Amino acid sequence: xxxxxxxxxxxxxxxxxxxxxxxxxxxxxxxxxxxxxxxxxxxxxxxxxxxxxxxxxxxxxxxxxxxxxxxxxxxxxxxxxxxxxxxxxxxxxxxxxxxxxxxxxxxxxxxxxxxxxxxxxxxxxxxxxxxxxxxxxxxxxxxxxxxxxxxxxxxxxxxxxxxxxxxxxxxxxxxxxxxxxxxxxxxxxxxxxxxxxxxxxxxxxxxxxxxxxxxxxxxxxxxxxxxxxxxxxxxxxxxxxxxxxxxxxxxxxxxxxxxxxxxxxxxxxxxxxxxxxxxxxxxxxxxxxxxxxxxxxxxxxxxxxxxxxxxxxxxxxxxxxxxxxxxxxxxxxxxxxxxxxxxxxxxxxxxxxxxxxxxxxxxxxxxxxxxxxxxxxxxxxxxxxxxxxxxxxxxxxxxxxxxxxxxxxxxxxxxxxxxxxxxxxxxxxxxxxxxxxxxxxxxxxxxxxxxxxxxxxxxxxxxxxxxxxxxxxxxxxxxxxxxxxxxxxxxxxxxxxxxxxxxxxxxxxxxxxxxxxxxxxxxxxxxxxxxxxxxxxxxxxxxxxxxx
Amino acid sequence: xxxxxxxxxxxxxxxxxxxxxxxxxxxxxxxxxxxxxxxxxxxxxxxxxxxxxxxxxxxxxxxxxxxxxxxxxxxxxxxxxxxxxxxxxxxxxxxxxxxxxxxxxxxxxxxxxxxxxxxxxxxxxxxxxxxxxxxxxxxxxxxxxxxxxxxxxxxxxxxxxxxxxxxxxx
Ligand SMILES: Cc1cc2nc3c(=O)[nH]c(=O)nc-3n(C[C@H](O)[C@H](O)[C@H](O)COP(=O)(O)OP(=O)(O)OC[C@H]3O[C@@H](n4cnc5c(N)ncnc54)[C@H](O)[C@@H]3O)c2cc1C
Ligand code: SF4
Numbered sequence: 001x002x003x004x005x006x007x008x009x010x011x012x013x014x015x016x017x018x019x020x021x022x023x024x025x026x027x028x029x030x031x032x033x034x035x036x037x038x039x040x041x042x043x044x045x046x047x048x049x050x051x052x053x054x055x056x057x058x059x060x061x062x063x064x065x066x067x068x069x070x071x072x073x074x075x076x077x078x079x080x081x082x083x084x085x086x087x088x089x090x091x092x093x094x095x096x097x098x099x100x101x102x103x104x105x106x107x108x109x110x111x112x113x114x115x116x117x118x119x120x121x122x123x124x125x126x127x128x129x130x131x132x133x134x135x136x137x138x139x140x141x142x143x144x145x146x147x148x149x150x151x152x153x154x155x156x157x158x159x160x161x162x163x164x165x166x167x168x169x170x171x172x173x174x175x176x177x178x179x180x181x182x183x184x185x186x187x188x189x190x191x192x193x194x195x196x197x198x199x200x201x202x203x204x205x206x207x208x209x210x211x212x213x214x215x216x217x218x219x220x221x222x223x224x225x226x227x228x229x230x231x232x233x234x235x236x237x238x239x240x241x242x243x244x245x246x247x248x249x250x251x252x253x254x255x256x257x258x259x260x261x262x263x264x265x266x267x268x269x270x271x272x273x274x275x276x277x278x279x280x281x282x283x284x285x286x287x288x289x290x291x292x293x294x295x296x297x298x299x300x301x302x303x304x305x306x307x308x309x310x311x312x313x314x315x316x317x318x319x320x321x322x323x324x325x326x327x328x329x330x331x332x333x334x335x336x337x338x339x340x341x342x343x344x345x346x347x348x349x350x351x352x353x354x355x356x357x358x359x360x361x362x363x364x365x366x367x368x369x370x371x372x373x374x375x376x377x378x379x380x381x382x383x384x385x386x387x388x389x390x391x392x393x394x395x396x397x398x399x400x401x402x403x404x405x406x407x408x409x410x411x412x413x414x415x416x417x418x419x420x421x422x423x424x425x426x427x428x429x430x431x432x433x434x435x436x437x438x439x440x441x442x443x444x445x446x447x448x449x450x451x452x453x454x455x456x457x458x459x460x461x462x463x464x465x466x467x468x469x470x471x472x473x474x475x476x477x478x479x480x481x482x483x484x485x486x487x488x489x490x491x492x493x494x495x496x497x498x499x500x501x502x503x504x505x506x507x508x509x510x511x512x513x514x515x516x517x518x519x520x521x522x523x524x525x526x527x528x529x530x531x532x533x534x535x536x537x538x539x540x541x542x543x544x545x546x547x548x
Numbered sequence: 549x550x551x552x553x554x555x556x557x558x559x560x561x562x563x564x565x566x567x568x569x570x571x572x573x574x575x576x577x578x579x580x581x582x583x584x585x586x587x588x589x590x591x592x593x594x595x596x597x598x599x600x601x602x603x604x605x606x607x608x609x610x611x612x613x614x615x616x617x618x619x620x621x622x623x624x625x626x627x628x629x630x631x632x633x634x635x636x637x638x639x640x641x642x643x644x645x646x647x648x649x650x651x652x653x654x655x656x657x658x659x660x661x662x663x664x665x666x667x668x669x670x671x672x673x674x675x676x677x678x679x680x681x682x683x684x685x686x687x688x689x690x691x692x693x694x695x696x697x698x699x700x701x702x703x704x705x706x707x708x709x710x711x712x713x714x715x716x717x718x
Pocket of ligand 2: 203207210213332
């Protein structure tokens with residue numbers, strides 16, 4: 001089968017779906033190809049059960065492969081670098097992309113993030129500034145129905161948030177003064193979750209399972225825009241992984257996206273191609289698309305494709321309190337502080353600090369998981385190896401002990417772009433269709449590690465001032481958690497020698513090949529990336545509509 | 549606190565088995581459903597804390613009711629039947645007619661007290677998944693069970709956005 005369209009979009013996550021919906025609404029002919037399925041959202045409640053019952057694992061929920069070390073599987077990958085990264089917990093393949101699973105926190109980048117090199121001598125500057133993106137931030141906030149309130153640390157806004165912010169939680173109140181006392185006053189946390197019924201979707205009903213699934217539809221996910229795109233004429237093809245991009249003889253234009261479906265190879269030819277497959281699969285696709293003209297991969301004259309991978313490493317510190325802390329009553333965090341975002345103030349290094357609403361175990365998890373043997377032994381219970389799991393009143397006591405009286409604080413930090421941190425191909429291993437798998441090689445780096453150590457001491461100060469009787473690092477700077485934000489692997493810049501796309505997101509090498517993704521971020525800040533991805537995508541839609 | 553049919557329907561609602569679904573029951577002999585309810589009620593009396601009293605109507609509406617719509621229904625039925633069979637094998641009596649202590653012994657004899665829940669696993673693992681854990685899920689994903697541990701809107705229950713803002717005294 002061969003098809004021609006004006007715009008071929010690879011990937012139906014937020015980057016691809018927002019762009020497709022916008023261009024289709026303007027009468028453009030759009031085809032979207034996505035590697036994963038179209039999920040039946042009527043099955044969300046079964047997904048909730050899969051999430052809540054400890055005998056299932058996270059990647060189960062959206063059918064990501066669980067054992068990526070096996071060859072011949074759709075989602076196989078390698079991690080030959082320092083960090084054993086759980087990539088399949090960090091992404092979803094399917095219409096809606098990873099936003100089916102995401103937490104929907106939507107801060108903007110700050111003005112300084114676009115100018116880290118000129119302001120602070122670290123990283124690189126973006127070729128665009130905050131002001132250029134600001135109207136598109138507003139647009140993105142409207143499209144994703146963000147609930148929020150302005151905070152004193154973020155960049156200037158030209159429009160209010162579309163929906164009112166969620167009120168802080170009871171437990172935010174327990175630590176509020178302590179955050180302020182140590183220099184980081186809390187403020188509302190912007191979220192793409194409906195605080196009111198809006199846009200044909202429900203208000204938040206408090207299921208508390210937003211990550212990984214919101215059965216009420218109050219949490220924005222990009223299937224909203226995929227559906228919208230379809231209604232205005234776009235064609236969305238699921239289970240259609242693009243395996244290579246072919247260029248014309250001159251090497252100046254992409255002529256076809258080659259994908260595989262129902263055991264067949266098919267092609268879509270288009271005037272313009274937009275790669276929106278996420279910051280791991282985009283470089284992989286480019287690296288797979290070698291030719292005589294581009295022996296190191298398409299659009300890779302700079303050698304920067306796959307390079308400068310960044311994440312947001314984080315830590316978690318938990319305090320125990322003598323009072324009930326009212327956890328697990330809602331699925332998202334309701335306060336945050338961007339005060340330490342400023343490089344010059346507070347702990348140096350860009351970071352976000354936040355109280356969580358899910359400390360301790362949730363009741364089902366505590367009730368359904370027998371208490372780990374190691375825990376019982378550590379408590380001096382020598383009979384543990386012979387004991388059976390307790391039910392009835394003993395179980396209730398155990399559940400109480402494991403669910404009540406905790407508050408968790410987290411911080412995550414900026415990681416600087418480093419050439420060595422990368423998505424490469426592991427040619428020794430192949431996926432279900434025989435293509436080399438992505439190989440994620442990266443380490444956290446001294447800059448981010450130092451920020452994490454400063455964050456840890458700040459979080460201890462807060463919990464101790466708030467009256468915690470015991471404070472403990474659950475995830476520390478040496479082995480941080482990751483926010484599952486993938487950045488930097490096709491960086492944007494003015495110099496074709498050192499970057500992959502220009503300020504219009506067009507690849508330097510090819511005239512009609514664009515990238516919509518956090519892979520274009522030259523630096524990552526500490527803000528969660530998806531609102532910025534959405535703003536860049538909407539800006540690109542405008543640009544393409546003007547040039548097609 | 550007695551667990552009512554209403555509690556069961558709340559729990560079922562959270563699982564998408566709403567009142568609307570109740571009209572499309574799978575065909576199943578009423579007799580086998582009665583028998584399953586007996587076993588599950590007897591099991592609930594073992595695994596639930598004494599602060600709640602499971603009732604026939606709760607167990608029947610929740611545990612049996614939800615499986616009517618479930619692709620896993622057969623495994624569930626098999627797990628319940630296996631538990632009863634083990635009781636008859638060990639004691640010559642049905643599971644439901646045993647004392648609480650003897651019921652515990654039957655779980656132990658099966659190995660369900662140490663098994664990891666697995667819906668496709670051994671008999672012990674399936675009994676753990678479909679009997680023990682299903683019953684605990686029904687309780688702790690519902691406000692009634694959540695309240696026992698100060699969490700009246702536990703994950704999995706759509707209890708709105710007020711609860712998280714309230715203090716413990718409210
Ligand atoms: C648990 C979790 C929580 C998160 N929380 C937040 C948060 O609170 N705030 C925030 O800003 N971000 C968050 N994120 C990150 C956020 O989900 C991503 O930044 C966002 O989804 C990226 O959008 P995207 O469209 O670029 O890529 P994706 O959403 O990943 O979509 C890419 C799509 O491309 C498809 N694809 C891949 N390869 C191919 C191919 N070869 N051919 C065709 N299609 C292909 C995939 O199937 C997928 O559907 C979270 C992520 C996770 C995992
Ligand atoms: S808490 Fe709100 S947003 Fe989260 S899953 Fe529930 S309804 Fe959805």
